[in-house]
Amino acid sequence: MTFQHKFRTLTATALGLSLLAGGAAAQASGDTIAIVGATVFDATGAAPRVANVLIRDGRIAAVGEDVAIPVGAATIDGRGKALTPGFFDLHTHWTPNGRPNQTPAIATAYVQAGVTTLNDFHQPPESFAPRRRWLSQLASPHVNLTARMSTPGGHGADWADTATTKWVNTPEAARKAVRDLLPYEPDLIKAFADGWRYGFSADNTSMDVNTLGALVDEAHQNDLKVVTHTVTVERGKVAARAKVDIIVHALQDRPVDQEAIDLMKASGTAYAPTLAVYEPVKPGQSPPDDLNNPRYVQSNAKFQYALQNTKTFHDAGILIALGTDAGMPGTLHGFSTLREMELMVQAGLTPVEALMVGTANSARAMGVLDDRGTIEVGKRADLVLLDGAPWTNIADVRKTERVFIDGRQVVGPEIELPAANTVMTLPATPAAQALIDDFQGEPGRTRLDTLRVQDTDGGMDRSVLVSLVAPEPDGNQALRLSARMSVKEDPHAGVILPLSRGSLQPVDAGAFNGLSFALRGDGGDYKVMVRTVGGWWETSVKAGAEWTELRAPFADLRPSDDWRGPQTPWTGADLLEIQFGGSRPAGETLWLEVDDVAFY
Secondary structure, three states: OOHHHHOOOOOOOOOOOOEEEOOEEEOOOOOOEEEEEEEEOOOOOOOOEEEEEEEEOOEEEEEEOOOOOOOOOEEEEOOOEEEEEOEEEEEEOOOOOOOOOOHHHHHHHHHHOOEEEEEEOOOOHHHHHHHHHHHOOOOOOEEEEEEEEEOOOEOOOOOOOOOOEEEOOOHHHHHHHHHHHHHHOOOEEEEEOOOOOOOOOOOOEOOOHHHHHHHHHHHHHOOOEEEEEOOOHHHHHHHHHOOOOEEOOOOOOOOOOHHHHHHHHHHOOEEOOOHHHHOOOOOOOOOOOOOOOHHHHHHHHHHHHHHHHHHHHHHOOOOEOOOOOEOEOOOOOOHHHHHHHHHHHHHOOOHHHHHHHHHHHHHHHOOOOOOOOOOOOOOEOOEEEEEOOOOOOHHHHHOEEEEEEOOEEEEOOOOOOOHHHHOOOOOOEEOOOOEEEOOOOOOOEOOOOOEOEEEEOOOOOOOEEEEEEEEOOOOOEEEEEEEEOOOOOOOOEEEEEEOOHHHOOOEEOOOOOEEEEEEEEOOOEEEEEEEEOOEEEEEEEEOOOOOEEEEEEHHHOEEOOOOOOOOOOOOOOOEEEEEEEEOOOOOOEEEEEEEEEEEO
């Protein structure tokens, strides 16, 4: 199996989406579409030229100046327009903290920017299957879902649970983690291999070359590419020695040296510098009042290294690809992909070279160039029709007029996005049963067949939590939690019981009055928390050494003090997760046992 075949295709639009073009309607993906007279930048290295492009069955059927238009084809007048392949973004995070911050809105932002293929680095593997089903209902780019690995104490492990980011620090552990991820069918793997925190905070741990090399080798044996969070020159050399496929950040601590160039050339490692996330003053922002502010001075110095190293690698023949780290603060989805091409020009590439970075180069880096990334016969019809001439003025990439994904027009005059793109959550399903978990079922999973997840505070010093299902003297089983609190204000530890796979689809518990459960513990206060689409709700309970049957009426829940986002009123109709846990003073311990969790 080739890498190309490994990447699954997500249908970009809901079934039955109409394609309206130049007054002619093509109602099915098998209809022929003709884009007539556009100036085609095909990303093969050829000069832009006026041509007709025929699309049939979602693929490019013909390209050329003399291509005849079949009778009955839906015709689009491309005269005076630029036609390019759809754009790529190999580094995004579809996170609740980004802008926009909900799956349908993020998908919309990308298709409106002409981004047709991207990698999402944010999701836990447990959510991959339901997320793919959701994306198939949307007008969306092709989204590659990425499994994540780091080291204990590494970046990416400093906030995520181990179900989201696997923690490995030996070759054996790395190989096993790859194999453990295979049932989820990840599209690629991201390794947080560099612990440098940009000089702004204490460094995290880093992944040694033997561990990273074993991870890459095991992934490659299973037709998976590996990308790395790598931001320093020396760690870039480690990534190249390990034969990583793509470094998806800028090396920015100093200028790259010849050894780094030689290693990356020898390994075939590509480079996606995510300049957009490092730009010290992003579009729409104002410079700081004090330009001598040490943080601003350092950010600017690192950005200059990032620009310089991008140009150096490019001139040395290293394959440059496009990524943005969109979803991080100030790095907007969709907008930042186009900004990245502008920043490539700022780094010293020509507009033509920047367009190649955003199309064919990125397709090559991901191993899908045989399928997409250029405008050639047989390729997937992922296309962008623009005003202007972006090969002359790169800012023209913002003048999007029409976007096609798999041959379907998803952006353009008279085109409406599917209704699913306007609904920010999946529809709630009624709670199928009262029992949530009695800890008697499949190891690690609730009675709803969802994966239990540990939750602790984030940061370099994290509370250490051990949770396991263990037998009681009466032969029953219960969930045991034991935690040592980190040394910080208000540390916490708990276990989450998702109500749906990956906590993605809300559950309507409106037919119930609250939660019932059995607890015993160290005698302190504990929190029972419920996450809804609109935020966290909580109540406090006490539990001593003897088992106690307790109830938490929904009417007693209050908005969580820890929730920082907008809080919507409680309805009971959009529940996502249940959590049991608590806090103790810094450095102290907490223990708790939970059993028979149910709605009542």
